[in-house]
Amino acid sequence: MSHVDLHCHSTASDGSLSPTEVVQLAVDSGLSALALTDHDTIGGIAEAQAAAKAKGLDFLPGIEISCSRPAGTMHILGYGVDPTHPVLTEMTRQLLEGRNTRNPKIVAKLQELGVSITMAEVEAEAKGAVIGRPHIAAILVRKGYVKSVKHAFDEYLSDDTGKAYADKERLTSHQALSMIRQAGGLPVLAHPIQLRCENDAQLDTVVKNLVDQGLAGIEVYHSDHDASWIEKIEALASKYRLLRTGGSDFHGKSKKDIRLGNAGGKQVPRAFYDALLKALESRT
Ligand code: AMP
Numbered sequence: 186m187s188h189v190d191l192h193c194h195s196t197a198s199d200g201s202l203s204p205t206e207v208v209q210l211a212v213d214s215g216l217s218a219l220a221l222t223d224h225d226t227i228g229g230i231a232e233a234q235a236a237a238k239a240k241g242l243d244f245l246p247g248i249e250i251s252c253s254r255p256a257g258t259m260h261i262l263g264y265g266v267d268p269t270h271p272v273l274t275e276m277t278r279q280l281l282e283g284r285n286t287r288n289p290k291i292v293a294k295l296q297e298l299g300v301s302i303t304m305a306e307v308e309a310e311a312k313g314a315v316i317g318r319p320h321i322a323a324i325l326v327r328k329g330y331v332k333s334v335k336h337a338f339d340e341y342l343s344d345d346t347g348k349a350y351a352d353k354e355r356l357t358s359h360q361a362l363s364m365i366r367q368a369g370g371l372p373v374l375a376h377p378i379q380l381r382c383e384n385d386a387q388l389d390t391v392v393k394n395l396v397d398q399g400l401a402g403i404e405v406y407h408s409d410h411d412a413s414w415i416e417k418i419e420a421l422a423s424k425y426r427l428l429r430t431g432g433s434d435f436h437g438k439s440k441k442d443i444r445l446g447n448a449g450g451k452q453v454p455r456a457f458y459d460a461l462l463k464a465l466e467s468r469t
């Protein structure tokens with residue numbers, strides 16, 4: 186049966202493969218459709234779209250936006266956004282500004298901790314991509330300050346234990362959902378496990394609030410979701426009549442255990458992609 190991957194990253198953000206290489210890997214992995222969902226940017230979409238067309242792979246433009254949240258991580262995926270829409274351009278400009286303010290703070294904290302690192306090195310590491318903590322982690326590994334990317338996050342970069350952590354200005358979920366819809370897309374809650382809700386009731390409330398703000402779908406299959414999470418999210422999708430999506434969250438070599446097309450041991454059914462496409466078509 187045909188399957189798809191609706192969540193992955195390229196060198197436009199913190200992935201290690203170019204958009205063309207991700208598309209080629211999708212074809213080689215036997216996928217029939219792909220959505221590229223780089224963090225805070227649509228910089229890889231045009232290249233991926235052209236490569237997908239040339240190789241006969243169905244392709245959906247996407248983006249993954251980090252939203253504000255008191256604890257845990259809230260990422261909203263935007264599927265089918267129009268890359269040329271002025272609202273999208275303005276949104277990505279704001280997101281980039283948030284990163285450009287934060288990244289030097291992390292670097293300064295690292296320097297205070299005795300780590301030899303400069304923004305120029307981080308920029309060189311990112312090679313024009315939207316700069317994320319994984320680029321900083323890669324430098325820490327290369328210079329021998331830590332043994333692995335995971336160790337770099339645990340010791341320096343994570344929001345809970347990282348000694349050099351600095352947060353960035355984020356969009357509220359309300360802003361992100363509204364901007365994605367204005368730009369022609371459908372907003373989907375990514376990897377709900379990462380919200381780190383205290384219990385199921387709290388998770389339900391967060392999802393309900395997002396639904397009230399215009400959420401269209403929820404990521405059921407993801408590399409971090411085990412069988413019990415899949416069951417939990419399936420139930421929420423039914424309760425709030427949300428589209429179901431899924432993806433690996435492939436990043437290439439910065440997350441070596443994750444393979445494109447494999448969402449925590451699950452294959453994402455083609456039907457998820459078809460339903461998403463149908464919902465996008467019926468909006469216009
Ligand atoms: P940023 O967008 O710059 O805040 O960086 C967030 C990205 O870092 C996430 O999307 C992941 O790709 C990566 N990341 C976050 N936490 C970890 C971790 N503990 N280990 C490895 N990568 C992580």
Ligand code: FE
Nearest residue numbers: 194199224436
């Ligand atoms: Fe990432």
Ligand code: FE
Nearest residue numbers: 249260375376
């Ligand atoms: Fe994410």
Ligand code: ZN
Nearest residue numbers: 192194249434
């Ligand atoms: Zn992601």
